Amino acid sequence: MIFVKSKFFPSSRQDEILRGLEAYINRVRATKTLDRERVIGALDSLGRRVADGAFDSLIASLSAGEKAERYKALAIRFLSRDSLEERVRRELPNPAPTAAGSGIHSELRPLGTLFHIAAGNMDGLPALSAAEGLLTGNFNILKLPEADNGLTAAILSALCEELPEAGDFLAVFDTPSSDVNAMVKMASLADGIVFWGGETAERAVRKLAPPGVKLIEWGHRLGFAYISGDWRRPGFLAELEGLADHIASTGQLLCSSAQVVYLDTASMDEAEDFARAFLPLLGEAQTRHPPADPGEAAAQSIRSRVNRLETAIRRAYPNGPDNPERPNSPNRPNDPGDRNPPERKRYDGLRCSVTVCRDSALELSPLYGNILVKRLPEKHLLPVLRRSAGRLQTAGLICSPEDRARLTDLLLRAGLTRVTRAAHMSDTFPGESHDGEWPLRRYVRAADVEE
Secondary structure (H helix, E strand, O other), X not given: OEEEOOEXXXXXXXXXXXXXXXXXXXXXXXXXXXXXXXXXXXXXXXXXXXXOOOOHHHHHHHOXXXXXXXXHHHHHHHHXXXXXXXXXXXXXXXXXXXXXXXXEEEEEEEOOEEEEEOOOOOOOHHHHHHHHHHHOOOEEEEEOOOOOOOHXXXXXXXXXXXXXXXXXXXXXXXXXXXXXXXXXXXXXXXXXXXXXXXXXXXHXXXXXXXXXXXXXXXXXXXXXXXXXXXXXXXXXXXXXXXXXXXXXXXXXXXXXXXXXXXXXXXXXXXXXXXXXXXXXXXXXXXXXXXXXXXXXXXXXXXXXXXXHHHHHHHHHOOOOOOOOOOOOOOOOOOOOOOOOOOOEEEEEEOOEEEEEEOOOOOXXXXXXXXXXXXXXXXXXXXXXXXXXXXXXXXXXXXXXXXHHHHHHHHHHHHOOOEEEOHHHOOOOOOOOOXXXXXXXXXXXXXXXXXX
16 A cells, blocks of 8 residues: 555555656655644644544554553644644744844754654554654655554545645555665655664664665663662552553553663662562552453463573573583572572563563563563662663652652763653653654754845
8 A cells, every 4th residue: 555645556556656756756845835833733633533533443453452542642642732832842943043143044944855664663653753754844755564554544644634735745655674675765765764773773774775864763772660769668669559550551662661670779689579579569560451462462471481481591501501511400599509699580470570680781671561670779870871872761760759859860861861750651741852852853954044
């Protein structure tokens, strides 16, 4: 399925449409512009249609239950007039004159043509990415993820009903990533390539991009919780329950999700005590947030089983299975007299686990309710986290009120871009930055004009 000029075409016409796309884009950019106020009005109307349930069946076909409701709520907030106007005010301020009395003024102009390589880890994200491109006046080429199932095209088609001229600035393709020739052609038409992913994705995009094209990467980031103070105090219980609920509700699949729980301690005994206390809270949260479908449940079970096997191998062979210099005794796997104590100790619960690790490195967890617990005394916080520079995003901070300002400042100094309550790590709000940057600013350029 292809959506160009507000019309749908079969995928079999892809090569034909791509051959004429450059000339079409040039005509649009030379003769047409998008009025931002009209774009905001159309997006606001679209948001109301989402709220009224116009796309419920398509959203449900991609994500069932709670995940579908979370995407729907995100889309409604993103598309609301208040949110859009606040973003424009915050992210696209009117540039000041370059120099007083010089006769030169500055203005913001669209980057030109954006090629969005959409990710599939957040349903409906491609449509929201294209909306940002329209809001900044760009022409938008959008490559859909394989599992989109028609949701993005339906949303953008509805947008064109609200604002017909938006269709002149959209070209949507369901091209598979394996079609390198088509991807290269789309990249050759772009002034900026917007993509999601880590180092592997960036290397792949660099191979596609001609010299001089701006790469706008929204990469994989990692989040964690940091707990300082006596977590046994009654006042901490509600925040620990909120952290458990956050882990279960997100499946730890978002960049803002907690992968590791760091404790402000150097004691392994303290870390193990926390793991035993936190496990039932996590199990209760998992019960409140069951898998959306049997396939997801099966995937979680397989991942959990693999994680258990890997943990068992580490405990039995601390030097690795290919170098079993001194395997731990199966009768005494945690004997404190062992010269090579196990690097990880796992506590299993109902569809969840808490694994205590001896190291302090920030890493991806096994996901789906399987959290890692590590020690990180405050004095080591910055040097340890700086080793993950460029991958840091959200910290969910649990601490005493009198320590919050100091620890928040330290986390920000270490490179975090969000510090929230643990229960709110993945919450969104109008005008928020994305990985520490304002997205709309990356889609425009400043131009200096002499009068």
